[in-house]
Amino acid sequence: METQRDIRLLNFPELEQQLLEAGEQKFRAKQIWQWIWQKGARSFEEMTNLSVELRQFLSLHFEIKPIKSEKIQLSTDGTIKTRFQLHDGHFIESVLIPVPNDERFTVCVSCQVGCSLTCKFCATGKMKRIRNLDPGEIVDQVVEVNKQCLEHFNHPLTNIVYMGMGEPLLTYQNVMKSIERITSPDGLGMSPKRITVSTAGIAKMIHKLAEDQVKFNLALSLHAANDVKRNEIMPINEQNSLQVLMDSLDAFYQQTGNRITFEYIALNGFNDTMEDAAQLLKLCRRFPVKLNIIEYNPIEGEVFSKSDDPVINRFAAFLAEKGVAVTLRRSRGKDIDAACGQLANKA
Ligand code: SF4
Numbered sequence: 001m002e003t004q005r006d007i008r009l010l011n012f013p014e015l016e017q018q019l020l021e022a023g024e025q026k027f028r029a030k031q032i033w034q035w036i037w038q039k040g041a042r043s044f045e046e047m048t049n050l051s052v053e054l055r056q057f058l059s060l061h062f063e064i065k066p067i068k069s070e071k072i073q074l075s076t077d078g079t080i081k082t083r084f085q086l087h088d089g090h091f092i093e094s095v096l097i098p099v100p101n102d103e104r105f106t107v108c109v110s111c112q113v114g115c116s117l118t119c120k121f122c123a124t125g126k127m128k129r130i131r132n133l134d135p136g137e138i139v140d141q142v143v144e145v146n147k148q149c150l151e152h153f154n155h156p157l158t159n160i161v162y163m164g165m166g167e168p169l170l171t172y173q174n175v176m177k178s179i180e181r182i183t184s185p186d187g188l189g190m191s192p193k194r195i196t197v198s199t200a201g202i203a204k205m206i207h208k209l210a211e212d213q214v215k216f217n218l219a220l221s222l223h224a225a226n227d228v229k230r231n232e233i234m235p236i237n238e239q240n241s242l243q244v245l246m247d248s249l250d251a252f253y254q255q256t257g258n259r260i261t262f263e264y265i266a267l268n269g270f271n272d273t274m275e276d277a278a279q280l281l282k283l284c285r286r287f288p289v290k291l292n293i294i295e296y297n298p299i300e301g302e303v304f305s306k307s308d309d310p311v312i313n314r315f316a317a318f319l320a321e322k323g324v325a326v327t328l329r330r331s332r333g334k335d336i337d338a339a340c341g342q343l344a345n346k347a
Pocket of ligand 1: 117
């Protein structure tokens with residue numbers, strides 16, 4: 001028996017071609033495309049504006065491989081973490097972070113099973129990278145968490161961050177395709193301005209984002225303001241020094257004009273001194289930056305601890321006084337291991 005192809009791996013011209021070869025009319029491709037990417041269809045039977053024969057043809061030759069919600073955990077602060085099972089049995093996690101007062105409902109999506117980078121403060125980095133997610137598996141997380149958001153908060157998602165498991169710029173094509181499906185009018189129709197891709201810092205690929213003139217925002221997981229410290233906690237820095245990274249971000253800003261955010265997890269006694277703040281200030285001066293200082297969440301077997309509140313308040317105040325747009329982010333979803341860097345801790 002012929003093996004069925006995953007229909008969501010076809011691009012639009014390929015889908016059109018398949019239908020023409022089957023003797024169908026071209027416009028059917030658009031209908032099917034909308035079922036898959038706009039309405040989140042999980043089976044061909046749902047595609048009720050197609051003829052029964054066409055649905056049978058599709059079922060015979062193609063399949064849809066949706067992700068399945070396997071475990072949902074609710075935090076006391078409203079955060080919801082979902083563990084999804086993929087068609088091949090692997091697991092990934094997504095987190096819904098609601099801020100109802102600001103009408104801000106953000107999903108943090110994963111882009112790989114595991115991660116090949118080994119950032120010291122991150123639970124995902126303790127797993128090996130198993131595989132990249134398909135564009136459909138990334139979009140599914142948005143579709144499923146959007147349903148949760150409507151159900152729990154009566155509000156659709158407003159923001160998407162690629163900040164879950166995996167390094168987005170190491171699965172560039174799939175991430176770009178997923179964003180295309182999320183933003184296109186034939187897809188979910190969300191604004192790219194509501195999307196932020198977060199990277200551990202791969203300069204070559206940041207230049208590629210600049211060349212590709214992407215419309216979404218970029219966040220750099222900075223976490224240390226000099227190379228010695230950054231090498232210690234993020235081995236990727238050894239091939240992507242801060243100088244090289246800042247040059248790439250400058251190119252990104254010049255080419256796209258899109259917002260750049262620095263994420264900075266405050267680690268007690270490691271990167272929270274006033275000397276660190278002064279070095280960080282220099283990095284924030286090269287192009288407009290939004291700085292998020294994040295409370296650290298301990299993961300099993302690691303030596304770091306969370307910075308003391310007065311220390312971190314002083315650190316943030318120093319930068320704010322110098323004109324940096326700083327936000328101090330208390331962690332969300334800690335009780336369910338959904339906070340930054342905690343995904344896959346217990347999976
Ligand atoms: S922080 Fe991101 S890039 Fe680093 S190990 Fe964790 S998932 Fe991978």
